[in-house]
Amino acid sequence: MARVFSGIQPSGGMHLGNLLGALRNWVAYQHDHDAVYCVVDLHALTTAPDPAELRDNTMAAAAMLLSVGIDSDRSTLFVQSSVGEHAELAWMMECTVGFGELRRMTQFKDKSDRSEFVSAGLFTYPALQASDILLYDTDLVPVGDDQRQHIELCRDIAERFNRRYGETFVVPAHVIPEAGARVMDLQNPGDKMSKSLESAGTVGVLEEPDSVTRKFKRAVTDSDNEVHYNPDTKPGVSNLLGILASATGRTPESVADDYAQYGPLKADTAEAVNELLSPIRERYAELSSDPGEIARVLAAGADKARTVAAATLNRARDNAGLIPRSPA
Ligand code: AQP
Numbered sequence: 343m344a345r346v347f348s349g350i351q352p353s354g355g356m357h358l359g360n361l362l363g364a365l366r367n368w369v370a371y372q373h374d375h376d377a378v379y380c381v382v383d384l385h386a387l388t389t390a391p392d393p394a395e396l397r398d399n400t401m402a403a404a405a406m407l408l409s410v411g412i413d414s415d416r417s418t419l420f421v422q423s424s425v426g427e428h429a430e431l432a433w434m435m436e437c438t439v440g441f442g443e444l445r446r447m448t449q450f451k452d453k454s455d456r457s458e459f460v461s462a463g464l465f466t467y468p469a470l471q472a473s474d475i476l477l478y479d480t481d482l483v484p485v486g487d488d489q490r491q492h493i494e495l496c497r498d499i500a501e502r503f504n505r506r507y508g509e510t511f512v513v514p515a516h517v518i519p520e521a522g523a524r525v526m527d528l529q530n531p532g533d534k535m536s537k538s539l540e541s542a543g544t545v546g547v548l549e550e551p552d553s554v555t556r557k558f559k560r561a562v563t564d565s566d567n568e569v570h571y572n573p574d575t576k577p578g579v580s581n582l583l584g585i586l587a588s589a590t591g592r593t594p595e596s597v598a599d600d601y602a603q604y605g606p607l608k609a610d611t612a613e614a615v616n617e618l619l620s621p622i623r624e625r626y627a628e629l630s631s632d633p634g635e636i637a638r639v640l641a642a643g644a645d646k647a648r649t650v651a652a653a654t655l656n657r658a659r660d661n662a663g664l665i666p667r668s669p670a
Pocket of ligand 1: 349350351353358359360361362363364365484485486487488489522523524525526534535536537538539
């Protein structure tokens with residue numbers, strides 16, 4: 343069975359972009375793939391979060407993954423920092439990736455422009471991400487469009503390491519959904535919806551239905567009052583079409599044919615989103631009352647993940663010329 347790996351940062355409340363761009367596909371893959379999913383708390387450290395908040399967000403992210411439908415009997419679910427191999431292989435990845443390659447990452451440019459303090463970790467983030475992926479001999483990485491550049495760099499790193507030291511890593515491919523790959527902020531449709539922007543245009547997965555409806559009603563569109571799909575010239579309307587298409591399993595172009603005015607498009611998009619979110623909210627409320635069960639799932643997942651990660655790390659260490667570790 344082909345292996346799928348993906349991760350999500352515990353950097354705050356999950357939003358519609360995370361759900362449509364990534365998590366829904368994660369759920370789908372677990373039925374016919376060997377699926378490994380991870381809450382990447384080491385990545386969240388790049389922006390120095392408050393420790394208590396990071397702990398809470400990590401557990402909340404795990405609860406959210408279970409609520410959207412990740413089944414711990416089918417998938418391996420764990421927290422990145424519980425498997426020490428991620429940090430160790432990340433160093434080898436940093437020694438394999440070029441400074442110039444990291445400098446070209448657009449996400450680093452965006453995030454560093456918005457930050458007062460820019461950590462070295464924010465810059466080398468794609469090396470840690472490559473470690474996450476390569477440790478599991480991953481074939482496919484389901485992600486939103488914003489991660490395309492990072493996964494392409496991960497492939498380059500794997501190929502370079504393999505050329506330098508002999509076959510060590512599986513070279514993975516990304517899978518990006520056709521609709522929902524880039525959910526934009528409802529107030530600033532030129533920016534992607536993001537946890538850290540704290541915008542009134544972000545729709546949280548746990549948000550109350552009335553609030554979701556209000557946000558769609560107030561979504562920024564344009565003044566030509568024509569419904570058609572063109573993200574470049576009509577970013578606001580195209581975002582609504584993309585969201586409705588993704589929520590209903592259609593294409594944005596075919597959804598556009600059903601509408602002549604913005605009002606009904608906004609109302610139907612809000613309704614479809616609320617339908618998608620309401621069972622997730624209910625499951626989340628149930629699960630959050632049992633933190634012991636979430637901790638148990640994560641511990642079992644980490645044990646399973648560690649077995650695979652340790653074997654890959656040993657192969658990488660050996661091929662790169664590091665001497666075997668003395669037995670503990
Ligand atoms: N707006 C989006 N549209 C589609 N997919 C998205 N993803 C994130 N935003 C959108 C996908 O969600 C997965 C998890 O992302 P992440 O939280 O690990 O990191 P991120 O891409 O940096 O997400 P955010 O919300 O923007 O978080 P912050 O603000 O903390 O940086 C990924 O597969 C991503 O593609």
